[in-house]
Amino acid sequence: MIIARRTLFLFILLALAACTKNTDGPTDNWTYLPVPYTLDYPDEFPIMSLQQTNPMTVQGVNLGRRLYYDPLLHPQGLHACATCHIQDVAFTSSGEVLPHINLGWNSSFLWNGKIEGSMEDIMLFEVEDFFQSDMTRLEADSLYPRLFYEAFGTRTITSTYTARALAQFFRTMISSNARYDKVFTPGSGEFPTEEEQNGYDIFFTEKGDCFHCHGGILFTDNGFHNNGLDTQPSPLGRSQVTGNPNDLGKFKTPTLRNIALTGPYMHDGRYETLEEVIDFYSEGVKTSPTIDPLMKQAHQGGIHLTAKEKSDLLAFLHTLTDTTFTHNPALSSPF
Ligand code: HEC
Numbered sequence: 001m002i003i004a005r006r007t008l009f010l011f012i013l014l015a016l017a018a019c020t021k022n023t024d025g026p027t028d029n030w031t032y033l034p035v036p037y038t039l040d041y042p043d044e045f046p047i048m049s050l051q052q053t054n055p056m057t058v059q060g061v062n063l064g065r066r067l068y069y070d071p072l073l074h075p076q077g078l079h080a081c082a083t084c085h086i087q088d089v090a091f092t093s094s095g096e097v098l099p100h101i102n103l104g105w106n107s108s109f110l111w112n113g114k115i116e117g118s119m120e121d122i123m124l125f126e127v128e129d130f131f132q133s134d135m136t137r138l139e140a141d142s143l144y145p146r147l148f149y150e151a152f153g154t155r156t157i158t159s160t161y162t163a164r165a166l167a168q169f170f171r172t173m174i175s176s177n178a179r180y181d182k183v184f185t186p187g188s189g190e191f192p193t194e195e196e197q198n199g200y201d202i203f204f205t206e207k208g209d210c211f212h213c214h215g216g217i218l219f220t221d222n223g224f225h226n227n228g229l230d231t232q233p234s235p236l237g238r239s240q241v242t243g244n245p246n247d248l249g250k251f252k253t254p255t256l257r258n259i260a261l262t263g264p265y266m267h268d269g270r271y272e273t274l275e276e277v278i279d280f281y282s283e284g285v286k287t288s289p290t291i292d293p294l295m296k297q298a299h300q301g302g303i304h305l306t307a308k309e310k311s312d313l314l315a316f317l318h319t320l321t322d323t324t325f326t327h328n329p330a331l332s333s334p335f
């Protein structure tokens, strides 16, 4: 009986509290109970480094996803991140738009590497400098104050929290389930075609030399190189950031995962197709003072592949397409 009466008393207290209007604090039916989010990627992948100040939670990832697809983040509501970064084509669109694939393993961002650091750093740049997002628009929204509270325990919406939520979502944008991951993984029970195997051999040996820059399970060295596109290397590259003339024409090495989907290619979108890119590496490489020493055949214009070798290399590049990534419902629009 005593317990029952106490329970009743508590109930009345709670009911009273719920009636009290509190404009500063969270509304009473809001809860801050963050659920830890576990990233899922194969053992072959390197360990993704996370930020202690921004632990991954289900609520944080969901909020980041919503922000990515919401034009409200733009001060005039002109577009969302996803307007230029389209899931069907691995989160890219036109030539210069870099895709969003496995960026959780990156530490330098944009073609010239202007932003270096954590995922939180690049997201803060996107929110504050690129979009110049207006946080009062999010605060005035009927849903966001609650979603920020549930993710971070605060109803004050800042660009820092917005960047943190986006960073959490970006870390989940993992592509690790291409045909490559099956047929070139021993014990998977699936095997490459003869063309794919030949292409693999070209890619990963001195014959094609691609692996020096696009090697490893992530298919990028996360570095900057002049791969010989022009005799007068572009001043828009890495040198724009470092001020060092030795960095003229150097650009971020893009991952080749999902490469068949992300054309047109190169920082200026100069090549429409992968065939053109392969022709470039085969016969079109140009030397210049900053050409990368890893472009070992540059003096003779490229690696000189036969027509058969070119189509084998192309078949190999197609094994990097991951449709479970481009169709992953967890990465699609929540609207
Ligand atoms: C109007 C088109 C457009 C919109 C909208 C857009 N981006 Fe981009 N994004 C680009 C372009 C173009 C690049 C490459 C620019 C560069 O390297 O200088 C890029 C590059 C990036 C990169 C660097 C990727 C890498 O590999 O280094 C990230 C991260 C990124 N965008 C995130 C975002 C986020 C987050 C939003 C929303 C806040 C957003 N983008 C909205 C066009 C867009």
Ligand code: HEC
Binding pocket: 203, 208, 209, 210, 211, 212, 213, 214, 224, 225, 226, 227, 229, 250, 251, 252, 253, 254, 256, 259, 262, 264, 265, 266, 267, 268, 274, 277, 281, 292, 294, 295, 303
């Ligand atoms: C010296 C380092 C290096 C080597 C070797 C190299 N690449 Fe690249 N690759 C790059 C860089 C850097 C870029 C971006 C250049 C730019 O846009 O200015 C690039 C761009 C590409 C692109 C376009 C990517 C995109 O998203 O636009 C493809 C495809 C590609 N490389 C395939 C290959 C293949 C195939 C080989 C071997 C035949 C190869 N690469 C060898 C550094 C290299």
